[in-house]
Amino acid sequence: MKRRTFLAGTGAAAATAVIGSPIALAQRAPNELIWADQLPGNLDPHALFDVPMQGYMVNVYDTLYIYEGNPPKLAPWLASGHTVSDDGLTWTFKLNDGVKFHDDSPLTAEDVVWSFQRLLSIKKGAASAFLPVLDPANVTAPDKSTVVFKLKHSYVPFLSAIPLVAIVNRRVLEPNVKDNDWGQAWLSSHSAGSGVYVLDPETYRPVQQLDLKRNPGHFKGWGHNPQPVEVVRRRNILETTTRINALIKGEIDATDSYLPTDQVERVMKSKTATVSQDESMRVMVLRMNNKKAPLDNVHYRQALSHAFNYKGFISGVLKDYAVRNAGPIPANLWGAPKDLPPYDYNLDKAKELVAKAKAEGAPVDRPIEIHIQQHLAQTTQAAQILQQDLRRIGVTLNIVPNLWPQLVSSTAKPETTPDMWVHWVSTYFVDPENWIGQMYDSSFHGTWKASCWYKNDKVDTLLREARRHSDQAKRTALYEEASRIVVAEAADIWIYNTIELRGLSNRVKGFQFTPVGSGANFRIISLTG
Amino acid sequence: MTRFVLRRLLLALPALFGLLVLTFIMLRVLPHDPSAALAGENATPEQIAAVRKAYGFDEPIWKQFVIYVGQVARADLGNSIISNRPVASDIAWRLPATIELTFASLLFAALVGIPLGTMAAVWHNSPFDHAMRIVTVGGLAIASFWFAIILQIVFSMDLGWLPLRSRYPEGMPPPTAITGLYLVDSLITLRFDQFAAAFKHIVMPAFTLSLGGLASIARFTRAGVLETMQKDFVHYAEAAGYARKRIIWVYVLRNSVVAATTQIGLLFGALISSAVAVEAIFDWPGVGSYAVSAILTSDYKAVLAVTLVVGLIYAVVNIIVDVVHAMLDPRVAENL
């Protein structure tokens, strides 16, 4: 009996020791940042071109120019500056001296040339922004610190797109090239950059985690940040609820920047964390396939545009953590007409317009489908809100859960493109070209950005002209005119411009949001406590 | 015994072969053109043709199957469409986490379920028996992903007893890799701090996972004990003056547990299944959360590789279970 009591006692004590001791709870290394945002699918900066990749790329790689601040401004980085020829075709960049890759070899113009050739040859990711205007052979390095680009025709957004291209270390990559793949297989899980942080490839687990270590020898130095983060542990937490709870509990330092609006207050109320709220340039769009009846009827599309409860969605569901956006260009960017009235929520008008479309022979009784991205709650909510109201005006909308990769491949042809689908257009480069230019110029048909299959010769002309003019005032006028047309013709339903909500622990100081890379710029972040 | 193991392995071969055929069919036939998917979004027809040739998709189907079997034999499950890395290595890294989690759950389910089931049988049709059955079957009926979230909120957020997520504290050096199972490795190297850390992280996910297994184990033990108690050798033991406690907890239980071991193989399948959602919620870096990522990114190569690997593990576990069963009950080995 005694022995048994004793055993029970020790067992209980041991259990208490294991359960009760505060080990591993919010007790963390002082210079380590745990950043729980989505990881890019792979690590090759030339193969991928999306928001998670930008968050990785701005830290591990350097680019000729970078974006800074909000609203973002272009600033010279690897390049000290550039000149453009009068015809807008020849762009010459001068490089800073003394830039070194992570392996200590110097970064020269040759590397820039090789990086662009690599991008243009593998034809993935950001290549789409350059392929129409740039041949690989037309990137040259007359000397060690000069790079010259010769464009096929004038393309003003060229400079805005320059920060998309990471400069990679040819000497590291070349030995790892297999089957003429430009080292893609290798670079998918390694790094070859010069950026402020260095990837520790041992820690990399696809879509799960990777660790970054500070690069003390970065060419810009660390004078601006006396308390830099030594190690960044990037962790991808699949489950939103877990991510937010981990932040509140102090297990991580940052969430992604799409916090569910209902959780903002909860995070703000906690003693451990806060939410940074920044108006971004990321427009939510309900796409309409303009080539499929009845969506090919302009009145029908206008009817749908009047049938969305914008205020209910933005104020009710999103608690005003978003700003109504009338057209395709984010309202806080030039080129978006300030006086353009957004579509209002008006079911009577919508009903009239449906009747009008019907009179014009549109098959308005056909049920239409809207594809959502199933793991993004807002796409579901928006679709369901539209569904509710459309039912009131006699239009049947069916919701189909789908995923980004399938949706993107379905937009290659008008027949396979869904009637409607929901997505955002984020900031890849800061120029109206990123939005209206690639969304409504019919030469982009077949890409997801132009998946409404909108075609208007006038708009095509305006957009193409805007690319060639270097005068921003002139370009503004062209984009504003194009915006008015696509809005009048209700090419798509534009909902809002995003306010990005990123949960940050109170340890994080110096966080600065930029639409490009969503503020995942660790160079300026420091940690307290 | 050796003969038994060999024969059991032989018996598993047709099912394994079938599994290969099944995944091969899913891999080759169902997606419209795997080469198009592999070549990427903006691939030109020439690129697609090159992929087709490189992967041997232009070969006759039987030859492709032979190639596939050869690849699997070399542990080559192809590259992920997303990460562009060998799926096999991604899975291999995650496997120990899943194995540790499922085994911990199984152990917990057995340690609780067997005594519960025995007591329920001893007090057959008593209020305890009824209550035990309702509660354990309740465990079987609970949606694990739902329960996982509730556990997180209660034990991690409100009470603050347990870590919310992950397998191990961030930044803490993990135990020296011997088996890859943190709990085991930390004990082998006598690092109790590491053991405590790993233990705390595994408590909630393992408990969530174990609920389903617990119900089955308790149920089978109960049935087994009831059946065994009808056996003459129990009456004899009683008549021969064995202590009743001893009869039940050593004699009867041993026989019932022997019968219940056959269930453990099946349970393992159920556990791996629930692990998919549970790992995702607890951010457990295992095969389950990998499967969820793969589903979300439509990485069908990864999904099928998970299917194949889980199928293989399942087969291996069932073979081990049968061998253990044969060791516990010597009649089994002689009857095969």
Added chain:
Amino acid sequence: MKGKNQAPVLEIRDLSVSVGTDEGEARILDNAGLALMPGSIHGVVGESGCGKSTLIRAILGILPKRGRATAGSIMLGERNLLDLPADALQQDVRGRAIGFIPQDPFQALNPVFRVGTQLLENIRTPGDRKATRDAKKTHVISLLKAVQLPDAEHALDRYPHQFSGGQRQRLLIAAALAAAPGIILADEPTTALDVTTQLQILKLLRGLAIERGLSMLFVTHDFGVVAQLCDTVTVMYAGQTVESGPVAQVLKAPFHPYTQMLLACHPERAEELAGIPGAVPSPLRPPMGCRFNPRCPHARPACSAGQPPRVTPNPGHAVRCVLHLDEAAA
């Protein structure tokens, strides 16, 4: 050797046992009684379902869950076993004072344990309660030799299914002898065996009983076995003990009509094959009085009035039957 005036080592007096079933109380034993004299082999004989097994379970204190003794006593020397608490029965009686040999050697050993584990587990060598495992092992091996088990030294490492039926029964006999009990209860120990093995086991039991001075209660349905083995016998019918006495007397001149008819059924003895008309009554609704009366050719009204008292027409040969009540009265 067998002193007539000695007290019985085990005596059952007017034992009634009821078992609850879904359909009501079943009175399995009704005023049953018998006496086991020291050093003798006493047979209990009757058809299946007559309550023989319940009798044994009552002695060992292992009645089924819903069963209980409603009247009577079971005297082991001075102690009434019915009054003993459960753990005393287990500690001192079962396997200690009373050894038990089960009916079916094929089912009585747990298939998943080695024989040694099973036998050694429960064995206490006589006198020494805390014997070491080795001492126990030596003891068991000597017992196995005593029961003439071949290769006794290695038997303990084998599993039950590796023995033949006869060998298993020898193992169980050895187990019953382990604590050197004074009394052995044998529950049809040869029924499951083939005839030649049966004979060997009977010989072995008889030899052991004589050699070790055991008293043995031997339950069987086979009068032939009783004739070969036993000194005295009790005949049971439907939960009642109807007749008891020295084997020779009972066989030669049975008093009770049931015993007479039962003996007449025995193929070796019967001149013509006669059955007993009617069927054994259900213990749920037994006939009043002598339970045999519905089938008895000599039945008369008094038979169902109440169970006849025990009379002893010959010394040592008792019967409960109104016929003999009359004789005694006449």
Added chain:
Amino acid sequence: MLILKKFLRDIPAVLGLLIISAVCFIAAFAPVIVPDADAVYFGNIINRLQPPSAEYWFGTDNLGRDVFARVIVGTRGALTVALTVVTLAIAIGVPAGLYAGYSNGWGSEIIMRVTDVFLAVPQLILALAIAQLMGRGLESAMAALALTYWPFFCRTVYGEVRRVRNALFVEALQGLGASTSRILFVHVLPNVASPIIVRATIGMGFTILTTAVLGFLGIGAAPPSPDWGLAIAESREYLPESWWAVTFPGLAILVTVLGFNLFGDGLRDLVDPRLRRSR
């Protein structure tokens, strides 16, 4: 009658039966319990995430829909899915098992090897893979579940048929010249009916649970369906503040599956000859 008496003594099984009856009742009378069908699909966004009240017994969800109405109507969906999957699985598994159990040729061999393969992978994993390849939606989820569940029936029936096949009465029937299909369906099938019923009952609960997991993983019902698993998936972001939107669908799953499992367990006790002897 004795069986009924025995069943009634099994309190958990009776409880299970009561739950199933209640769930079926709710499903059948859902339009009466929730007369306003619109409440299920349409809410008022202004009223979103309201806690339980006299008006909204289970509160409202993230789009202001009545959780009570959705849980009640969701019962229909859950039962329909479970019934469809189990029926399909029976429709494939039972004839296959009958044939494989009764005949001796290579056909039987092939069926059983295919069964082995399907049983060699945990069901949910296989269903995930199949659903992944067939495309999303409730139909493909149901098809995937049925495709992975039939082998269980096939196995059960196969085993029972093998046992019954050698029984004398089958031989007698063959002697009388009865056709194979007649023997199988008229004489053998009733003998294997009870294990099938037990399997099916437990399968109902299991399917509801698995469908919920698939719904949670996004491979199942599409919004705005009041599917329970989907409801948990959609509302889990609002925990812990708006606990009701997740808790009530979760409880609905728990109670319904519990009912089927308890009842199935009880049935198994009744028909399983191994347990029949137990006191």
